Amino acid sequence: MPPSRKKIAYIINVDWYFVLHWLDRARAARDAGYAVHVFADFTDPTHQQTMEDEGFICRRISVDRKSMNPLKDVWSFLQIHAALRSVRPDIVHCITVKPNLYGGLAGRLLGLKTILNVTGLGLAFSGRTFRTFISRQIIKQLYRAAANHPSCKIVFENGDDRAVFTRLGIGFPENYILIPGSGVDVDLFAYTPEMVSEEPVILFAGRLLWDKGLGDVVAAAGLLRKQGQRFRLNVAGIVDSRSQNAIPLAQVRGWHEQGLINWLGERHDMPRVLAEANIVVLPSCYGEGVPRVLIEAAAVGRAIVTTGVSGCRDIVLHEENGLLVEPGKPEQVALALERLLGDPGLRREFGLRGRRLVEEVFDQHRVITQKLALYHSL
Numbered sequence: 254m255p256p257s258r259k260k261i262a263y264i265i266n267v268d269w270y271f272v273l274h275w276l277d278r279a280r281a282a283r284d285a286g287y288a289v290h291v292f293a294d295f296t297d298p299t300h301q302q303t304m305e306d307e308g309f310i311c312r313r314i315s316v317d318r319k320s321m322n323p324l325k326d327v328w329s330f331l332q333i334h335a336a337l338r339s340v341r342p343d344i345v346h347c348i349t350v351k352p353n354l355y356g357g358l359a360g361r362l363l364g365l366k367t368i369l370n371v372t373g374l375g376l377a378f379s380g381r382t383f384r385t386f387i388s389r390q391i392i393k394q395l396y397r398a399a400a401n402h403p404s405c406k407i408v409f410e411n412g413d414d415r416a417v418f419t420r421l422g423i424g425f426p427e428n429y430i431l432i433p434g435s436g437v438d439v440d441l442f443a444y445t446p447e448m449v450s451e452e453p454v455i456l457f458a459g460r461l462l463w464d465k466g467l468g469d470v471v472a473a474a475g476l477l478r479k480q481g482q483r484f485r486l487n488v489a490g491i492v493d494s495r496s497q498n499a500i501p502l503a504q505v506r507g508w509h510e511q512g513l514i515n516w517l518g519e520r521h522d523m524p525r526v527l528a529e530a531n532i533v534v535l536p537s538c539y540g541e542g543v544p545r546v547l548i549e550a551a552a553v554g555r556a557i558v559t560t561g562v563s564g565c566r567d568i569v570l571h572e573e574n575g576l577l578v579e580p581g582k583p584e585q586v587a588l589a590l591e592r593l594l595g596d597p598g599l600r601r602e603f604g605l606r607g608r609r610l611v612e613e614v615f616d617q618h619r620v621i622t623q624k625l626a627l628y629h630s631l
Contacts, residue, residue, distance in 0.1 A: 261628065262290040262342035264333060264356040266316040266349050268300035269491065274372075274435050274545060275348065276307070281621045282628065283308060287344075292336050292356075312336050316351050318495060321388065326355070334359040344368065344631050350375060350392065357399025366631045369400055369424075370408045372542035373564055374417060376464060376498065379539040393421055400424035406627065410434050410542035413563035430627060433567060434543030436620030437611065442552035444608045445528040447601070451483065453594055456530035456555075457514075458489045458523070458546045461500040466536030466560070468500070471513055472583035477591060484594060489517040489526055527553040531600060532593050534558040535565070538580040543567050548615045551575075551607030556600040558589040568615065574607035 261282055265271045271279075271293055283289045289309045294316050295301045301311050314332040317325050333355050337345060345367045347356035353369040360367035377388040400407055400423050407424045409415040409431050419426055448454075455474070459465045467488065474486045488509075492502050509516035520526050523546075527533065533550035534557070541564030548568055550557055557575030559565040569575040576592070578585035593600055 258286065258288050259344070260290060260340060260342040261287045261344045261346060262292060262337065262340055264292045264314070264345065264347045264352040266294060266318050266352055267495070268293045268295045268297055268304075270349070272300050272303055276303075277438070277617060278435075278621055278624055279304075279309060280307060281625060285625055285628070287628070290340055290342060292333065292352075312340075316355075318349075318351060318497075321384075326351070330355040330358065334362065337363055337365060341365075344628055346370065348372060350377070354392065354395040354399055357405060358395070361399060361402055361405065364404070366404050366406075367399075368406045368408055368627065368631075369396075371414050371418070372410060374414055374540045376539050378417070379562075393423070396421075396423045403428070406430060406631070408432055408627070411564050411567045413540065414542075430623075432620055432623045432627075434548055434615050434620065435545050436615050436617035437545070437548050437552050438617045439552055439612055442524050442527070442549050442611075444552070444554040444604075445524075446554070447531050447597070447604075448529060450531075453484045453531040454487055454529055455484055455532045455534055455590060455594075456487045456489070456526065456550075457534055458520075458526065459491075459535060459544065460493045460496070461490045461502075461505060462493060462496055462498045463500055464498045464538045466534075466538055466580070466586075469536045469581065469583040469586055470534055471508055473586035473590060474513060476584065476587040477594075480591070482591065482594060484590075486514045487517055487526070487530065488514045489520045489523075491519055523549055524553065527555060530555055531597075532556050532558065532590060534586065534590065536560050536578060536580060536583075536586050537562055537565055541565055543615075548611060551604075552611040552615075554601075554604030554608045556593050556603035557607065558586060558593065568610070569607075570610070574603045574610060 291309050292312050292314045295313045316329050337359050345360040345365050347353045348370045406428045457470050508514045533555045543564045557569050559569050560580040561577040571577040576589040
């Protein structure tokens, strides 16, 4: 490796999330001349091999997303600190909450230029339980410790999260950068007219978490079937058993066996899966960054039903390219789906507007250009 080559270290919790959401951006950094290091909890040798085939240097760290055990979290911090001290990257790019906190703290202690990427505030900021209240207080203090210094930039995917950080005094507003969503390849996710069918397809795609709203979708589908509506409910997603809000795979298979859903499993051909759908639904109950599947759905030209939470409402504009409902309200999901099932013309109008929005704001090339400009500025 040439001595003058700049090094960037990505710190992320799990390997599959990096492959799904960050691989293209890391490739762009590599092609721009950076040596790319990836610190993650590598649980799947296939994902690690994928990254190493790209020329990335992988190092395993242990990050338990759902743990509130202080000893585990201290151990995660020490591993990240040791890895950064060993590599001494020119830029540390942290992604998701715990890597932001512990990578940000380690970067500050080592005097490294650091980027914290806020991909949504998650359950800790939207939950109403005592546990989430305690988590929220701890996270706020750790974010301040990690971000309140001049060498730390904070990247937001939506303006709501930026406003929360401003209100809480996390970081310096002059170091805030807004880069909307992860972006999608608009050629790969090309606009595709709907397939004509007597049984329209509703698609839910995403991590199988209760807070993503799959339970509400199943309940809404039940209400619609009682009214005599004909449709097929396809469900594709990642079984994220390490999340505290995971839907057990047995539950998903049970719904499939009862005929409530058509379980597609984990799919890696999302352009095709989306093209086969007529409506995409994601009634998420917590603040997202900007859900990638909704950007992909809009790119393909599908009408969307989602909730008016932060992130979701950044890609879906009510009555423009989809319909917004309140979180945790399956009856509202059912009404929105009923309206779209009965109006193919409205679905087409929403789909065309969504495609234009993606081309103007969420094109992957635009997002990558903004990220590289940030790296070069550092």
